[in-house]
Amino acid sequence: MNSGRILPDRVFALVVGIEQYAAGSGWDLPGPARDALRFREWLLARGVPGTQIQLHLAPLPGTAPDVPFRPADHGSLRRAFVEDIPGRRDEALWVWWGGHGVLAEDESLALYTADATLTDRRAIDVESALTRLRSDAVPALGLQMWMVDACRTFEEQHHFPQSLSTERLPTGGRVAAHEQRLMFAAGRGQRAGNDPQRRLGLFSDIVLDELPDDPLPDPLPLFDAVKARMSALREAGRTTQVPGLRLEAPERRELLGWGEAAPPRTAEPPAARIIKALMAYPLMNDRDERQTLVNELPPAVVARMPRHPMPRTDVIGIFRTVRAQPDGLWKLYAAVTLIDDDPDRACELKACVQDFLSDQGPGM
Numbered sequence: 001m002n003s004g005r006i007l008p009d010r011v012f013a014l015v016v017g018i019e020q021y022a023a024g025s026g027w028d029l030p031g032p033a034r035d036a037l038r039f040r041e042w043l044l045a046r047g048v049p050g051t052q053i054q055l056h057l058a059p060l061p062g063t064a065p066d067v068p069f070r071p072a073d074h075g076s077l078r079r080a081f082v083e084d085i086p087g088r089r090d091e092a093l094w095v096w097w098g099g100h101g102v103l104a105e106d107e108s109l110a111l112y113t114a115d116a117t118l119t120d121r122r123a124i125d126v127e128s129a130l131t132r133l134r135s136d137a138v139p140a141l142g143l144q145m146w147m148v149d150a151c152r153t154f155e156e157q158h159h160f161p162q163s164l165s166t167e168r169l170p171t172g173g174r175v176a177a178h179e180q181r182l183m184f185a186a187g188r189g190q191r192a193g194n195d196p197q198r199r200l201g202l203f204s205d206i207v208l209d210e211l212p213d214d215p216l217p218d219p220l221p222l223f224d225a226v227k228a229r230m231s232a233l234r235e236a237g238r239t240t241q242v243p244g245l246r247l248e249a250p251e252r253r254e255l256l257g258w259g260e261a262a263p264p265r266t267a268e269p270p271a272a273r274i275i276k277a278l279m280a281y282p283l284m285n286d287r288d289e290r291q292t293l294v295n296e297l298p299p300a301v302v303a304r305m306p307r308h309p310m311p312r313t314d315v316i317g318i319f320r321t322v323r324a325q326p327d328g329l330w331k332l333y334a335a336v337t338l339i340d341d342d343p344d345r346a347c348e349l350k351a352c353v354q355d356f357l358s359d360q361g362p363g364m
Helices: 032-045 074-084 126-133 202-210 219-235 270-279 287-295 311-322 328-339 343-360
Strands: 011-018 053-058 092-098 101-103 109-112 123-125 143-149 179-184 244-249 252-256
Touching: 011 032, 011 074, 032 053, 032 092, 032 143, 032 202, 053 074, 074 123, 074 126, 109 126, 123 126, 126 179, 143 202, 179 219, 202 219, 219 244, 270 311, 270 343, 287 311, 287 328, 311 328, 328 343
Parallel strands: 011 053, 011 092, 092 143, 143 179
Antiparallel strands: 101 109, 109 123, 179 244, 244 252
């Protein structure tokens, strides 16, 4: 299908950004709602009418946008795939999704909805959604483009107390009438990087920067540009993820990008990496400078902090105290980088904090 012949007012978009989950603050993910709003602005600037954009958000407290949006719970998003999208008579579909995800044991990607909890991890199964959207249950929307910024880490690595839901969406009969183009932020078993300080997904930010003027761009040059910039981030040590492109059409199926090898992750425990990154700062070997650092932390955090004259033991005590607090590690990161603004040390410490938190949380 030649996407260049499709007018902007014949494009329908489902745009999802989930930053807050019922599972609690440990799942908070600053960025996806903001990225979704940026993508909405891109669509509007390309002539897609606002009435053609269905926005589902779960923003963090105090960050709700001025534009109207729908909830991002399981019922609302399931309804979008089962009722809203199939009822459209447009020619093309955009699905933009940012939030937590996990690769189920059957290798399908589950995208958590905002009402997911530790014991009821409600999610939309991507393969099930794709199957429905290319069946005769969806008579229109011949061209479908997806952009998914979510982890594809292995579900069993997170040791959840109960198994993942395996719901499949209802589907129609198989037809050879739809073309699906999907770009994923990360490869099999990989985490999708997020920058909580700037409130953006690394992949989403690059995609939004590389999207051309065409509201239905050719996926191959777009993917090449995104892949090149992600490669530069990997070389700089800012991420390990490798994006992938999947093309599905009646006459072909292709997977691109995932043949590259991502740098292997160190076997060193994430907590030990943080201690190592902290000890790389010269200030950690000076008692007075460590005290200056502690003074920059909120009083409630340091009230019962154990202290020790030996530098490494003291740093371990600081780390163990702040990690138990909401956003404690990011407050520590802010305090350290305020005193010593060396960019290389800051980059390594940020990566270590992100890796530690990803191993504690749901995936992304």
